[in-house]
Amino acid sequence: MPDIQNALAAADRALDQGLDRLFEFLRIPSISADPAYEADCRRAADWAAAALRDIGFDASPRKTIGHPMVVGHRRSGRAGAPHVLFYGHYDVQPPDPLELWTSPPFEPQRVAGPNGDVIVARGASDDKGQVMTFIEACRALIETQGGLPVDVTVLLEGEEESSSKSLVPFLTENREELKADFGLICDTDMFDAQTPAVTTMLRGIVYEEVSIRAAAMDLHSGMYGGAAQNPIRVLARILAGLHDEQGRITLAGFYDGVEELPPAVKREWEALGFDGAAFLGAVGLKVPAGEAGRSVMEQITVRPTCDVNGIVGGYTGDGAKTVIPAVASAKVSFRLVGSQDPVAVQAAFRRFVTERLPADCEATFLSHGNSPAIVVPSDSEPLRKARAALAEEWGRTAPVIGAGGSIPVVGELQRILGIDSLLIGFALEDDRIHSPNEKYDVRSFHKGVRSWIRILDALGR
Known part of the structure; x- marks a missing residue:
């Protein structure tokens, strides 16, 4: 040659x-x-x-x-x-x-x-x-x-x-x-x-939009506050429960198919000297928020994640409006690794939400796509x-x-x-x-x- x-x-x-x-x-x-x-x-x-x-x-x-x-x-x-x-x-x-x-x-x-x-x-x-x-x-x-x-x-x-x-x-x-x-x-x-x-x-992805509805219309908080269910409170409680105190995601079966890095690859990464503190410091942060015990490099590349990408409900304009909204919505993305099944993750998220709905609330879901990890x-x-x-x-x-x-x-x-x-x-x-x-x-x-x-x-x- x-x-x-x-x-x-x-x-x-x-x-x-x-x-x-x-x-x-x-x-x-x-x-x-x-x-x-x-x-x-x-x-x-x-x-x-x-x-x-x-x-x-x-x-x-x-x-x-x-x-x-x-x-x-x-x-x-x-x-x-x-x-x-x-x-x-x-x-x-x-x-x-x-x-x-x-x-x-x-x-x-x-x-x-x-x-x-x-x-x-x-x-x-x-x-x-x-x-x-x-x-x-x-x-x-x-x-x-x-x-x-x-x-x-x-x-x-x-x-x-x-x-x-x-x-x-x-x-x-x-x-x-x-x-x-x-x-x-x-x-x-x-x-x-x-x-x-x-x-x-x-990493693969599952992207879901969830809306929680309670009353048939927005309500005056002075007339209905305390008696009427507030979908923002319901949604916030559910979203907060998606992670435990160690940063792990709490969906049933979520970590099925997640594998550890091969030891040889992990050694190579450690030798690279990636500065996780500098990586976060460049955007004004100090403390890694992902799974405890995992390096920043692992957290951002080969570990699965769950993030709330947007949340909305009620009055968000200038000034005050004392309203209990009828609907609150959030967009939630999951980054997948290994052989995690995006369909299974989507189903687990929807079950997680619906099982935690109180009386007078219902949830609807909209998928923004999913794909497996490679x-x-x-x-x-x-x-x-x-x-x-x-x-x-x-x-x-x-x-x-x-x-x-x-x-x-x-x-x-x-x-x-x-x-x-x-x-x-x-x-x-x-x-x-x-x-x-x-x-x-x-x-x-x-x-x-x-x-x-x-x-x-x-x-x-």
Whole structure:
């Protein structure tokens, strides 16, 4: 197999041209949530497909029920080569509020940052800069080796920032074309600015809205107070009972399917020196509020949670209104890990509420969706090879980490295509994604390209 040093050198030489190509991509305001930018989303899909064709992929935008998907294929020509499916997205968040940007959001700027130059633009980190690290890596490999070391299918979505309504139908209808051995997903972060990581654990979610009704109408508290049931009081008592004094969640069977971290992973995490106090201190907090005896890193990534995300009832306007409300409502989310069953958790929550309702109260529920957690086997060969390749580039071990949020595409690739995914990205915590002045470090882009060269080479060996 050809020496990848030539490809790495080519990536170094082409850094400025690669940034020029990224800047072209960033100038397209592909805001998927706003119908006014529908034509720009099509333009971004066309641009991405053309960029893939430019390096020899068979690529095209594909029609969906919403914004186009971009699909590209390039075979390695090697018998028995692994087949990888690379996923990213070309759509971006709206840039509002515009007045907080230091430069126009779709006029990318390369400016000095505290740790080197950064690219400032909407989509620089989430996800166009990340997508282009992979495409530029493929470019360098093809230029120096005449091809890729693995078979590659690229799938770029145009609705990741606006509910992904086309994703499941498209994956289902094109299951055979998109089949691969495993997935590579770039929409994720480094552990810190010096340490790459591979995310293999993603929490799932159950999101419920509950409303408790008592009287047929709002009541005057002077006339009915003391005699009438108050749904706010009922709801507050029920919500308070969802956790015990140790921070554990009290739903029956909630911890079924929750497993401990493998000892080797736990040792790796302890060696990383994650500063939980600094993490909380950055947002004005001091004391971890999760399960007692668990580190902050565990609490935010690999332990299940329950949070009240919103609560409303009665009069909330200015001034006073002495009212006993007829209805009080709350939105409650559960983050799931391991093999927790989202349907079982949903049912347990609804039972928990209804069993605690006093006379004259009834509860109604509205689901805002649920999905299971994702865990990639920690001993898989692709994971081992990817970690070794990242260590070569960055000079330090790439830990296996969990992500506290939920990334639905990972579950859909597993459910519909039957493939596990490795999440490898080069974004940083301070990239301000979804906020004004989103940025991507030039170093993240450059070493991201080099990292993908090494990863693809390793996967092909």
